[in-house]
Amino acid sequence: MTLLVIDTDPGVDDALALLLAWGSPGVRVEAVTTVAGNVPLGQCTLNLFRLLALRRPEPWPVVAAGADAPLARPLRTAEGYHGADGLGALGDWPEVEAEPALPNAIDLIVDMGRRHGERLTLVALGPLTNLALACEADLAAMRRIGRVVAMGGAVDVPGNVTPTAEFNFHVDPEAAARVLDAGLRLDLVPLDATGQATVTRAELERALGARPGPRAARVLAFTQHAFAREGGRLTLHDPLAVGAAFDETLLSWEPARLRIGGDGETRRAGGHPNCRIAVGVETERFVSVLLQRL
Numbered sequence: 001m002t003l004l005v006i007d008t009d010p011g012v013d014d015a016l017a018l019l020l021a022w023g024s025p026g027v028r029v030e031a032v033t034t035v036a037g038n039v040p041l042g043q044c045t046l047n048l049f050r051l052l053a054l055r056r057p058e059p060w061p062v063v064a065a066g067a068d069a070p071l072a073r074p075l076r077t078a079e080g081y082h083g084a085d086g087l088g089a090l091g092d093w094p095e096v097e098a099e100p101a102l103p104n105a106i107d108l109i110v111d112m113g114r115r116h117g118e119r120l121t122l123v124a125l126g127p128l129t130n131l132a133l134a135c136e137a138d139l140a141a142m143r144r145i146g147r148v149v150a151m152g153g154a155v156d157v158p159g160n161v162t163p164t165a166e167f168n169f170h171v172d173p174e175a176a177a178r179v180l181d182a183g184l185r186l187d188l189v190p191l192d193a194t195g196q197a198t199v200t201r202a203e204l205e206r207a208l209g210a211r212p213g214p215r216a217a218r219v220l221a222f223t224q225h226a227f228a229r230e231g232g233r234l235t236l237h238d239p240l241a242v243g244a245a246f247d248e249t250l251l252s253w254e255p256a257r258l259r260i261g262g263d264g265e266t267r268r269a270g271g272h273p274n275c276r277i278a279v280g281v282e283t284e285r286f287v288s289v290l291l292q293r294l
């Protein structure tokens with residue numbers, strides 16, 4: 001059993017990542033926390049409840065909302081790619097009550113670390129603001145966590161929001177730096193890996209067409225906005241991080257020491273490694289697993 005806590009800023013690829021986790025046998029999503037990133041925090045949290053209502057996962061995860069802004073700079077969002085509401089700007093989502101449980105995301109993440117320790121994998125799919133605040137609150141609890149898998153960074157490839165920086169780390173470089181220096185068992189899934197994991201609109205339509213229904217129709221609908229921005233292809237950033245969490249053999253890894261630049265750049269540095277970075281992907285096997293489980 002892979003026990004997950006997922007920190008997320010839904011977002012279209014976050015949504016696919018959550019559906020992958022909830023559709024994976026042997027994976028239990030204990031809690032989901034939201035963080036401002038692709039869209040403002042309130043919208044992230046509303047989107048999470050929309051996805052919960054769509055998927056109705058068993059067990060229903062504990063939900064808490066986290067940071068509404070980066071540690072030390074104004075929030076930069078990504079509605080241009082994800083749509084004005086972060087989920088494809090459909091306008092016809094059923095009404096949901098976005099009622100995060102108490103305590104807040106930082107307390108929940110720390111509590112999960114204290115309670116589950118080595119057995120837990122914490123998956124970060126957005127800016128690392130919540131994780132940095134959790135390290136500040138109880139570093140010992142965070143260091144007990146078995147694996148921290150974070151989608152973020154661009155090590156030997158160009159960035160996707162500036163020529164040198166990836167979005168999650170660009171939004172909150174201070175948080176990324178603190179998490180990298182926190183002594184966690186950190187597995188980074190950067191653009192170097194996620195750029196190898198893409199799906200075409202035709203592949204998604206074919207896979208979902210094999211099992212038609214409301215969920216398939218909704219997934220096809222909320223991905224259209226992002227497909228249009230990427231010319232009919234979708235880069236599976238966050239789903240790959242979830243794949244790495246439940247089956248690390250889907251990727252190849254190397255130890256690295258990284259430092260964070262002022263723009264959120266991830267640059268190699270000398271000295272003892274502070275993370276593993278994913279460098280290779282078994283793309284065909286990963287995409288096949290994803291398409292079966294959405």
Ligand code: RIB
Nearest residue numbers: 011013014125167168237
């Ligand atoms: O750079 C890709 C990352 O930024 C993904 O997590 C995507 O959802 C956005 O948050």
Ligand code: CA
Nearest residue numbers: 011014125126
């Ligand atoms: Ca994300």
